[in-house]
Amino acid sequence: MTTVALSPARRAWLVVADQELRDLWLGGRGLALTFAYSLLLSIITYLTATNSVLNFLEQREAVNLTLQIGVAFGALLVLLTTADALSGERERGSLESLLLAPVHRADLVAGKGMAALSIWLVAFVVSIPYLWFLARGVGIVGVALAGGLVVGTLLSLFLAGLGLLISSLATSNRVSLSLSLFVLLAFFAPTQLPSSAQQGWAGDLFIRIDPFSAGLHYLGKILVDGHNAGQEIAWLLSPLIAAGSAVLAALGASRFLTLRGGGPS
Amino acid sequence: MTEAALEARGLTKAFGAVRAVEALDLAVPAGIVLGFLGPNGAGKTTAIRMLTTVLPPDSGTFTVAGHPHTRPLEIRQRVGVLPESAGYPERQTGEEFLRYHARLFGRSRASARALAGALLAETGLADRARSQIGAYSRGMRQRLGIARALVNEPSLVFLDEPTLGLDPSGQRQMLALIRQISEARGATVVLSTHLLAEVEEVCARVVILNRGRIVADGTVAEIVRRAAAPRYGRVRVPPEAAENALTALRARDIEAATNTRPGELDLSLRADDAEGEVRAALRALLDSDVAVLGLELEGGRLSDAFLTMTEQS
Numbered sequence: 272m273t274t275v276a277l278s279p280a281r282r283a284w285l286v287v288a289d290q291e292l293r294d295l296w297l298g299g300r301g302l303a304l305t306f307a308y309s310l311l312l313s314i315i316t317y318l319t320a321t322n323s324v325l326n327f328l329e330q331r332e333a334v335n336l337t338l339q340i341g342v343a344f345g346a347l348l349v350l351l352t353t354a355d356a357l358s359g360e361r362e363r364g365s366l367e368s369l370l371l372a373p374v375h376r377a378d379l380v381a382g383k384g385m386a387a388l389s390i391w392l393v394a395f396v397v398s399i400p401y402l403w404f405l406a407r408g409v410g411i412v413g414v415a416l417a418g419g420l421v422v423g424t425l426l427s428l429f430l431a432g433l434g435l436l437i438s439s440l441a442t443s444n445r446v447s448l449s450l451s452l453f454v455l456l457a458f459f460a461p462t463q464l465p466s467s468a469q470q471g472w473a474g475d476l477f478i479r480i481d482p483f484s485a486g487l488h489y490l491g492k493i494l495v496d497g498h499n500a501g502q503e504i505a506w507l508l509s510p511l512i513a514a515g516s517a518v519l520a521a522l523g524a525s526r527f528l529t530l531r532g533g534g535p536s
Numbered sequence: 537m538t539e540a541a542l543e544a545r546g547l548t549k550a551f552g553a554v555r556a557v558e559a560l561d562l563a564v565p566a567g568i569v570l571g572f573l574g575p576n577g578a579g580k581t582t583a584i585r586m587l588t589t590v591l592p593p594d595s596g597t598f599t600v601a602g603h604p605h606t607r608p609l610e611i612r613q614r615v616g617v618l619p620e621s622a623g624y625p626e627r628q629t630g631e632e633f634l635r636y637h638a639r640l641f642g643r644s645r646a647s648a649r650a651l652a653g654a655l656l657a658e659t660g661l662a663d664r665a666r667s668q669i670g671a672y673s674r675g676m677r678q679r680l681g682i683a684r685a686l687v688n689e690p691s692l693v694f695l696d697e698p699t700l701g702l703d704p705s706g707q708r709q710m711l712a713l714i715r716q717i718s719e720a721r722g723a724t725v726v727l728s729t730h731l732l733a734e735v736e737e738v739c740a741r742v743v744i745l746n747r748g749r750i751v752a753d754g755t756v757a758e759i760v761r762r763a764a765a766p767r768y769g770r771v772r773v774p775p776e777a778a779e780n781a782l783t784a785l786r787a788r789d790i791e792a793a794t795n796t797r798p799g800e801l802d803l804s805l806r807a808d809d810a811e812g813e814v815r816a817a818l819r820a821l822l823d824s825d826v827a828v829l830g831l832e833l834e835g836g837r838l839s840d841a842f843l844t845m846t847e848q849s
Contacts, residue, residue: 286639298627364623368684370590371619372640373612530590 283374287382295352295386301393304348308341308394315340316401323405334406334415335494339487341401342423345394347455349427352387353434354451358444361532376525380439384431384521391427395420411494418493418500422486425510429482430455432517439524442532458483479506482513539602541566541692541724542587547596549582556582558748560596564726564741566691569718571735572728574745575846580728581620583745584694587726588617601691613641616685616723618678620696626670630661630680633669634687641688655683659713675706682713686721693717696728707731711738732839742838746846756838763841767810769803770795771817772830784824790817799829 295301319333328336357380360366369379399416406412434451441447461481469478478484489506492498540563547560557579564570574580585591587598589608603610624633631652638648656665659679664672672680678698685693695714699707711734718725718738729735735742736756744752744759752759773781775798782801785792790813791804805813814833821828 281642283640286636290636293632294625294627363625364619364621365625367585367590367617367619368622368624368637369640371588371612371615371617372637373609373642373688374640375609530585 283372283378284381284385287374287379288385289382291356291383291386292389295389300352301390304351304390305393305397308344308348309397311344312337312341312398312401316405320405329495330405330409331411331495331497334402334409334411335491337405338398338402338415338419338490338494341394341398342419342426342487342490343459343483345391345398345423346426346430348390348394349387350430350434350451350455351448352390353384353431354438354447355444356383356387356435357438357528358441358447358532359438361530362444367530370528370530376528377522380435380521380525380528384435384518387431387434388424388427391423395423414493414500415490418490421507422490422510425507425514426482426486428514429510429517432514432519432521435521436517436524439521439528440532462487479509482510485509539566540564540599542598542600542726544587544598545596547583547586547598548594549579549586549591550594555748557586557593557745560745560748560750562598562743562750562753564692564724566601566724567718567722568740569714569725569727569738571739571742572726572745573730573732573735573742573842574728578745578846579748580745581696582748584617584620584696584726584728588612588615588694613688614691616688616690616693618681618685618693618695618698620728621700622677622681624669624672624677624680626668628669629666630656630669630672630676630683631665633680634683637684638687643687651687655686658686658716659683660709674701675703675709678702678706678710679713682710682717686717689721690723692724692726694726694728697730698727699729699731699734707734714738732837732842736838744842744845751845752841759845760838760841763844767805767840768834769805769810769814769817770830770832770834771801771803771821771828773799773801773821773826773828775799777826780824781821781826784820784826785817788816788820790820792817 315337319328319337322328323330323333357366360369398419402415402419403412406415433454437451438447441450458481461477461484468474478488485506489503492503492506493500542562542564544560544562547557549557560583572580582591586593589605589611598605600611601614603614605611634652634655635648638651639645643651653665656662659682661676661679661683664676669677669680682698698714699710702710714725714727715738717723727735727739739756741754742752742756742759743750752762754762771781778794778799778801782792782794785801792801794800795802803817810833818828
């Protein structure tokens with residue numbers, strides 16, 4: 272017998288990410304999601320631009336609104352991709368082949384997470400011309416892009432971790448997708464609270480704790496109120512902690528990645 | 537003495553109240569094809585999943601080529617597996633799928649590409665290398681699964697129902713491929729299947745599992761003998777001599793009866809000495825001047841032993 276001295280892939284997560292990126296973008300799914308994203312952004316930009324022309328919406332507010340929707344929807348695409356990442360393999364019966372590879376399960380999770388994050392980066396690139404169009408003339412193009420990139424990346428990391436965590440443990444793809452969307456709505460709901468509910472120390476604390484509210488609030492502060500990005504950085508604490516915790520939880524839960532789902536067996 | 541390819545002691549796995557595998561003890565010598573048999577739900581797939589480190593055992597230990605189960609990455613480097621009802625990414629091509637898995641086993645891009653091509657050729661899929669797996673037939677998917685099981689040049693290959701859903705021609709091709717893995721590659725093969733006639737043909741040793749426990753372990757001949765499965769004989773004599781033949785056989789305490797075909801007699805043989813009884817029957821007929829036109833022996837095959845052992849336990 273000819274034996275080859277093989278050792279497991281040293282950076283297995285890179286091999287996984289490489290293949291996942293091919294599947295996502297060459298398989299067409301990523302392009303379809305990006306198309307839907309750009310369609311939504313076009314409609315929002317049209318509405319905010321016309322409102323701005325009619326003086327119903329101040330230009331800075333138009334930029335902020337479009338950016339917030341872009342960030343939220345971009346992060347949602349990451350969640351949709353990661354929620355399917357492992358439970359989808361489980362449902363298609365292809366997870367066992369991956370579990371038989373001599374790589375740590377955390378590498379599988381990390382590789383899939385990295386590939387899913389690419390959808391946010393592409394969405395961000397797609398949003399640049401829209402933001403430039405809306406923000407030209409008020410001098411906030413750079414701030415909007417930088418702020419959007421930071422907040423969007425943190426929220427995408429948070430949702431990527433969350434989606435992978437749920438997908439690792441879910442017993443079916445349907446459960447994974449529904450649970451992920453439910454959790455997303457739970458985190459997103461506070462952003463829609465009336466301003467009266469956001470007053471006082473309790474309201475302030477609530478907004479600061481919820482990563483979505485805090486991140487989007489930060490964008491409002493630097494774009495609409497014109498505050499310095501560094502001065503308001505405390506608002507990013509919650510998205511940062513949420514992103515780190517979700518990613519660590521997803522990597523930690525990879526130990527319980529099983530064929531049936533449902534946690535340790 | 538050659539090192540065992542696989543050794544398991546007291547391997548147990550339960551799912552809630554259901555004990556899927558109970559105290560499995562197994563030692564598989566290197567280089568053989570082992571038939572791993574059992575009725576549906578016997579625990580074969582669970583046992584294979586434990587032995588390939590996909591499922592952790594509740595208790596017990598095992599080693600693969602001397603590597604303990606506590607080092608799953610080392611074991612996965614040495615085993616190749618065709619899982620039962622394996623699924624495949626429909627949009628990937630066969631070549632892309634194999635390349636990906638070869639890279640997970642540490643191959644460089646170039647080496648993975650070359651290996652994928654070689655394995656596709658070996659499994660007869662070279663002409664469909666660039667077709668999407670979604671367009672593959674059931675037989676092609678099974679062969680792709682076997683190619684995937686060989687990406688790491690394994691010393692131990694587990695094939696869980698490789699002939700499931702294949703037509704007779706596909707089954708023959710698959711068995712030829714299994715022989716090739718064993719003979720040309722020198723790998724030990726653990727073959728789980730329901731095709732018992734083929735197991736008799738290719739397996740040097742057989743283990744029968746029932747309700748999570750091993751109920752038989754040995755060569756086909758040993759298992760058949762141990763099972764004491766019932767055997768039957770059919771003797772053909774001239775129709776006018778059938779009555780004489782019946783009398784002669786019964787006179788020697790051989791259980792015989794006529795059947796619907798003229799001149800045919802059915803013999804019920806003692807499982808522990810069927811051949812001796814057949815000899816006695818022939819002698820009785822010849823002594824009575826009854827011409828024997830034909831003789832067939834039935835039973836005494838692995839399938840009979842399988843049914844006896846799995847129904848008894």
